[in-house]
Amino acid sequence: MQPAVVVIDMLNDFVTGKLGNERVRSVVEPIRELLAAARAAGIPVVYVGDAHLPSDPEIAIWGPHAMKGTKEAETIPELAPQSSDFVLEKRTYSAFYETGLDLLLRSLGVDTVVITGLHTNICCRHTAADAFARAYKIVVPEDCVNAFTEEEHRDGIEYLRRVYGARITTSGALVREWQESRAPAGSPTGE
Ligand code: ZN
Numbered sequence: 001m002q003p004a005v006v007v008i009d010m011l012n013d014f015v016t017g018k019l020g021n022e023r024v025r026s027v028v029e030p031i032r033e034l035l036a037a038a039r040a041a042g043i044p045v046v047y048v049g050d051a052h053l054p055s056d057p058e059i060a061i062w063g064p065h066a067m068k069g070t071k072e073a074e075t076i077p078e079l080a081p082q083s084s085d086f087v088l089e090k091r092t093y094s095a096f097y098e099t100g101l102d103l104l105l106r107s108l109g110v111d112t113v114v115i116t117g118l119h120t121n122i123c124c125r126h127t128a129a130d131a132f133a134r135a136y137k138i139v140v141p142e143d144c145v146n147a148f149t150e151e152e153h154r155d156g157i158e159y160l161r162r163v164y165g166a167r168i169t170t171s172g173a174l175v176r177e178w179q180e181s182r183a184p185a186g187s188p189t190g191e
Contacts, residue, residue, distance in 0.1 A: 007049075
């Protein structure tokens, strides 16, 4: 298994801006810890965030948000990308749609997509749909995704599990797995 972590829409507008709310802030610290563990284990981290143009179809639905080139479309400071990370822009819900993500993941030998960010039932779901169609395995640490309401979050998680066969786990479990995978040779294997 070769995972990559995809960080979706952890942008100022989605956390503290016009589409932000208090409940989505719960994902910031778990994602920060997950990304630190991923980088330490050599697991690629890919940010894919909205960078909208005024003509994008979504603007009619949500109003202008995360417009390309603005402060609102930047990643929140707590999760600022590091030099080893990849940063892509998207213009609709899916992180795969015309972003180059699939080519990037395939060129890195990735077969498993760890989905984090916002929102469970919208962009995470559309990203999972496209990952599924491209035969990636899907992992969702449920404390690293969230939605506008608890009901939407719960429904979103259940949909990912049932329709895409996503493995629903936690950031803590993944961090432990990745730390163990880096354990030096000769250490106990637990067999
Ligand atoms: Zn958008």
